[in-house]
Amino acid sequence: MTIALTTDNVTLTYPDGAGRLTALDRVNLHVTGGTIAAVTGPSGSGKSSLLAVVSTLIRPDSGRVLLETDSGTVDLAGLGRREAAAVRRSRIGIVFQQANLVSALTAVEQLEVMSHLGRRPRLPTANRRETRSKARELLDAVGLTDHHAKYPAQLSGGERQRVNIARALMNDPALLVIDEPTSALDTERGAAIIDLILSVVRDRGSATLLVTHDSAHLHRMDTVYRMVDGALELQPRVVV
Template sequence: MTLALQDVTLTYPDGDASRLTALDAVTLEVGAGELAAVVGPSGSGKSSLLAVAATLVTPDSGGVVVDGTPTGPLSRADKARLRRGRIGIVFQQPNLLASLTAAEQLQVMAHLSGRPPRSVRSRALELLDAVGLADKADRRPHQLSGGQRQRVNIARALMNEPAVMLVDEPTSALDHERGAAVLDLLAELTRGRGVATVLVTHDVAHLGVADRVLRMEDGRLGAPSTSGV
């Protein structure tokens, strides 16, 4: 499996002596080219699941394996390097830098990971073409629609050729049609590029793009479901 969470438990302080369980013995395996969607109410643990999978938060117990690498023994610096090279994160809000063009948004990610400069521009243009924005490479965020900004967000997450992509509510600020287009694009890129993708979403109308749909409830991840809700 490209991404594996094995019996992961995560708790947070809740008052003087008690703790709140955000993840309760969660196990999840996602293979290359597979899109797994996770649904559930607010506060059910979906964001905590993504944070642990991204190695941003260390669980109390259990293990996380990313592209064959157990992350538990890694130092903070090693986890940061793993994130830059093997994990792509698509945030709920694109958070694009206002002064940079679409292509430059991607190029920044490559420079941070130490990618050879001569290949950065061509890689950025190739990915913008893949998300349908070949003619928007030199436009800045204010010149793009909400759906186009989210597509740049997705392309940016793929810039360093990740093995795993973690996607947090990518359609929350989009209308029905643009949201459907973004999810279709995610599914296409996941399968076409062999990425293991975990999608957290409230957009249950378009869950047909997922290979599996799972539900989180009170920190527990339910069995695969065809209904998703």
């Protein structure tokens, strides 16, 4: 399967008084399927803006965001609001910094909701069974075999983040976008989440963009970029 994400001279500005503030300054990067590109840099440097643009949540001022799959190449930066929402549902998985789980839903239900987005409310029984089976398999894959029926309040921080990751994989995304996955975790649980992400990406072949402040795991990434004042620079490969 051919999967790749490429940003080509992406520029994003925000209003700032009488002028405009540059959040992304002609950003270029390339991520192939089955690999992880990490983006690091100081707070306010533009990392979150980059994730928002790549995820189609914000449209850049200029440049292209190309997502290549076997079915063709789409410029995510050129999509209208409705088209962007459809692409997010079908091709993009987002792992938020905070798990943002729905308190009234069990772990397996958190995933099932993702599969139902954008569809008619009543699904055939066979489809509901297929969805439930897939959700359970994903929870098993992230190490939550005995936690399918638990609610968020019954899960640890690391377990909630695992549900968060499984939820992002529910629709088999070509592109996986991950925001600070270890920020709310201690060192041991953070390392376990990075292990899980690496395993998932290698196994499922998603092109993955991961933003992190945690330099301890950068040597495990396939490529590392550093962002400062909206400008992105590829860093030398670090071998430990």
